[in-house]
Amino acid sequence: MTDLPPSPYEAPGFHAEAIAAGRHRAIVGGRWDETGRAQMALLLDAGLQPHHHLLDIGAGSLRLGCKALRYLEPGHYWATDASRDLLLAGLRHELAEVPPAQRPPESQLIGDAAFTFPGVPDNITHAICFAVFPHLSPAHTEVALANLRRFPALELFAFTVFLAPEAEAGAPYRQADGVVTHPAKPPYHRTEASVQELCARLGWQAQRQDRMLPRGQVLFLARRAG
Numbered sequence: 001m002t003d004l005p006p007s008p009y010e011a012p013g014f015h016a017e018a019i020a021a022g023r024h025r026a027i028v029g030g031r032w033d034e035t036g037r038a039q040m041a042l043l044l045d046a047g048l049q050p051h052h053h054l055l056d057i058g059a060g061s062l063r064l065g066c067k068a069l070r071y072l073e074p075g076h077y078w079a080t081d082a083s084r085d086l087l088l089a090g091l092r093h094e095l096a097e098v099p100p101a102q103r104p105p106e107s108q109l110i111g112d113a114a115f116t117f118p119g120v121p122d123n124i125t126h127a128i129c130f131a132v133f134p135h136l137s138p139a140h141t142e143v144a145l146a147n148l149r150r151f152p153a154l155e156l157f158a159f160t161v162f163l164a165p166e167a168e169a170g171a172p173y174r175q176a177d178g179v180v181t182h183p184a185k186p187p188y189h190r191t192e193a194s195v196q197e198l199c200a201r202l203g204w205q206a207q208r209q210d211r212m213l214p215r216g217q218v219l220f221l222a223r224r225a226g
């Protein structure tokens with residue numbers, strides 16, 4: 001998509017080797033329960049209800065899914081990821097506490113590295129992309145925001161990025177918890193103004209949230225502007 005360096009997730013064999021070694025939790029960043037709870041909490045605070053239809057973009061091994069599936073009505077959870085095998089590892093190993101009737105059919109776990117959301121139905125009301133954009137060049141964020149416009153019922157898109165202050169964004173930047181982010185290689189940071197400009201240009205009204213999140217990521221809640 002760009003000439004910028006790839007993320008580790010784009011390295012050949014990265015997902016396959018980790019899944020084979022049983023590291024499907026580790027490659028989404030570990031901190032399994034805490035990070036799943038943080039995502040569930042932000043969605044509930046933003047108004048998610050059991051009858052809504054959730055799209056979990058870059059869902060990994062279902063760190064959020066294992067919680068959201070217990071909350072949502074059956075069939076209301078869809079997930080995409082660059083690695084479908086990682087989604088399927090989550091389905092196999094992480095849904096023990098989800099009643100069988102609430103587990104998703106494999107057809108709702110979709111391999112998609114291009115943010116085109118193939119096969120995802122029009123009735124999606126909420127979408128989340130958590131801890132994915134920090135790994136990818138800003139061009140991916142742009143494609144995702146543009147393609148999400150096609151979902152007519154979408155009320156809310158929640159996503160996280162790393163931010164850096166305007167004056168320091170051109171160089172490596174140390175986030176509050178110690179992670180060093182970069183302007184042109186992963187993990188990426190951007191300025192708040194650039195996120196706002198992108199959202200506005202693509203028809204979204206985005207609000208930065210003050211919520212504390214793992215690793216110091218910043219949450220934006222975007223709603224269709226018109």
Ligand SMILES: C[S@@+](CC[C@H](N)C(=O)[O-])C[C@H]1O[C@@H](n2cnc3c(N)ncnc32)[C@H](O)[C@@H]1O
Nearest residue numbers: 009028058059060063081082112113130131132
């Ligand atoms: C840090 S993990 C976060 C996973 C999940 N959102 C969570 O919070 O548990 C980043 C995820 O992004 C996925 N990913 C990386 N590049 C992607 C792309 N181009 N399209 C979709 N998913 C991607 C990875 O496979 C991985 O599962």
